[in-house]
Amino acid sequence: MCGIVGYIGPQEAVPILLTGLHRMEYRGYDSAGLCSVSNGQLIISKRAGRVADLEKVLEPNEHSVKLGIGHTRWATHGLPNDVNAHPHTDASGRIALVHNGIIENYLAIRKQLENAGLQCKSDTDSEVLAVFIGMLYDKLGDLELAVQTALQEVDGTFGLVVVSTVDPDLLIAARRGSPLILGIGKDEYIVASDASAIISHTRQVIYLAENEMAVVRRSGYTTKTIANVATHSEIEEIAFELSQIERGGFAHFMLKEIHEQPSTFHDGYRGRLNIEDGKVRLGGLSKMQDRIREAKRIIITACGTSWHAALVGEYLIEQLARIPVEVEYASEFRYRDPIVNPDDVVIAISQSGETADTLAAVREARRKGATVLGMVNVVGSTIARETDAGVYLHAGPEIGVASTKAFTSQLCVLTQFAMYVGQMHGMSPELSRTIAQHIDALPGQIQEILDRADEMRTIAKQYARSTNALYLGRGVHFPVALEGALKLKEISYVHAEGYPAAEMKHGPIALIDENMPVVFIATKEELYDKVLSGIEEVRARRGKVIAIATEGDEHIKTVADHVFTIPSTLSILSPVLASIPLQLLAYYVAVERGCNVDMPRNLAKSVTVE
Numbered sequence: 001m002c003g004i005v006g007y008i009g010p011q012e013a014v015p016i017l018l019t020g021l022h023r024m025e026y027r028g029y030d031s032a033g034l035c036s037v038s039n040g041q042l043i044i045s046k047r048a049g050r051v052a053d054l055e056k057v058l059e060p061n062e063h064s065v066k067l068g069i070g071h072t073r074w075a076t077h078g079l080p081n082d083v084n085a086h087p088h089t090d091a092s093g094r095i096a097l098v099h100n101g102i103i104e105n106y107l108a109i110r111k112q113l114e115n116a117g118l119q120c121k122s123d124t125d126s127e128v129l130a131v132f133i134g135m136l137y138d139k140l141g142d143l144e145l146a147v148q149t150a151l152q153e154v155d156g157t158f159g160l161v162v163v164s165t166v167d168p169d170l171l172i173a174a175r176r177g178s179p180l181i182l183g184i185g186k187d188e189y190i191v192a193s194d195a196s197a198i199i200s201h202t203r204q205v206i207y208l209a210e211n212e213m214a215v216v217r218r219s220g221y222t223t224k225t226i227a228n229v230a231t232h233s234e235i236e237e238i239a240f241e242l243s244q245i246e247r248g249g250f251a252h253f254m255l256k257e258i259h260e261q262p263s264t265f266h267d268g269y270r271g272r273l274n275i276e277d278g279k280v281r282l283g284g285l286s287k288m289q290d291r292i293r294e295a296k297r298i299i300i301t302a303c304g305t306s307w308h309a310a311l312v313g314e315y316l317i318e319q320l321a322r323i324p325v326e327v328e329y330a331s332e333f334r335y336r337d338p339i340v341n342p343d344d345v346v347i348a349i350s351q352s353g354e355t356a357d358t359l360a361a362v363r364e365a366r367r368k369g370a371t372v373l374g375m376v377n378v379v380g381s382t383i384a385r386e387t388d389a390g391v392y393l394h395a396g397p398e399i400g401v402a403s404t405k406a407f408t409s410q411l412c413v414l415t416q417f418a419m420y421v422g423q424m425h426g427m428s429p430e431l432s433r434t435i436a437q438h439i440d441a442l443p444g445q446i447q448e449i450l451d452r453a454d455e456m457r458t459i460a461k462q463y464a465r466s467t468n469a470l471y472l473g474r475g476v477h478f479p480v481a482l483e484g485a486l487k488l489k490e491i492s493y494v495h496a497e498g499y500p501a502a503e504m505k506h507g508p509i510a511l512i513d514e515n516m517p518v519v520f521i522a523t524k525e526e527l528y529d530k531v532l533s534g535i536e537e538v539r540a541r542r543g544k545v546i547a548i549a550t551e552g553d554e555h556i557k558t559v560a561d562h563v564f565t566i567p568s569t570l571s572i573l574s575p576v577l578a579s580i581p582l583q584l585l586a587y588y589v590a591v592e593r594g595c596n597v598d599m600p601r602n603l604a605k606s607v608t609v610e
């Protein structure tokens, strides 16, 4: 959701904050703002639009301060306009705050403030919190205590940073539900929602825990709970390189990330899968090995693209390990009082590791006594920390809002997990070896597909003005169809739906006419002939067929309008290859339509609110 950053140290704060905001802009990009503390004054600049728009209105004197905070917003309460942009101040204009999260009881607090004669100027829940802290400061005369007291009364989530003129050597950061990292440099500190805003200053960081706060001065910092109990957080090292969060010559992060998949997929199994004997070793799960072996049922919970990966995972685990699997939207799971037993294993899949719904599902499953595992990309993220054990995706930072490389890495990890559990239950060594060898061929096969990206660009150009699209696949390709449709709608704003191919005749077929492109995943696998029947049904109604087919399939060329071939592999691995052309299709359609591919409207990379 929003990105927040704060700096205290000997350097000019504003350039550091701006760089941080640019790097975190993928988290939210409808407005941006800065506050610096200078000569007993708060200097605030904020406006609707991008960080680049903010830069244009900065005052020259904002470039000589050593303390400040910044924010890039994804609106929850109130329109994205200048007034609602952060930072927000208390009523006296001495205390400023940036906030990521939702203050759920803000209406009750606002009432309390109004009764005390204090008004808010914006429609945001965040300003209510700033004014509340100011009111408490007036009573208590201590900013740290005022922040603690306010946060103890707040329901909801927050990652926040507070600065003030009342103590210009003090920066206070606190979190609950929204990520916050304290970077520890040489005589300087930078706090941010995301390590990308910190890495050019220091690799040494503390991931603040739930309900933890950092009280930071130029001379040092302390960490404690918001209830004022001292904590001793470990200093950790940021694991990625700066180059990984730069575009590296590609037009968009999404395109770069699509093209990174040969190596990111490989990173997902390197050191885990022995290609010679097919044995899988998932070190992160070793302490839960017995619980996993004894599991009677596996529940996978996730949102969005990660949920699509979970559906593929269901297929893989049931095939290879013969353990029943259920897949649940995390947002539904958390509220429906699910039946979860202590001998269930619950897996949470999340690229960001911060998705609020998935995190809540993790907590619910743990509360009910299940063993909870994480399959997460972002190292040190909340879900990674709150699960009993886990496997990192190792896809590297994913900046494009539309998830691509994280999806294929999720498939990579899920395949190995299915083998890992299968091997616990007697999966044959021959099958293990065969799968391992086919997995090891996938990076090269992904590269072969990417080398023909222009073929997909040509197809995309012809359909860039379509207003609807259907994506159809059977078996393990049904989730791939869902994912293809999601990619298209997210970044090109074309309405698209994914269905199991056989479901078309039960309703969606009514939509087919000469203007409807239908993308079939029609690879040569078990249900190929049945998919062909679906293609014929679309043709009979003059729909346009784009087929993702297996190399060497000559017949498909006679029935589809466009064919994009992918190399042959095992059917359980085929979703990895089939999803690549669909990512390219969505990307090129969006580019052709002039859409902002990396920052699509209304979306944000990590959804840390309900």
Ligand code: M6R
Binding pocket: 303, 304, 305, 306, 307, 349, 350, 351, 352, 353, 354, 355, 358, 401, 402, 403, 404, 490, 603, 605, 606, 607
């Ligand atoms: O970070 P997560 O994997 O938990 O995120 C889940 C969804 O919000 C995410 O996959 C979303 O659907 C993406 N925009 C998909 O491209």
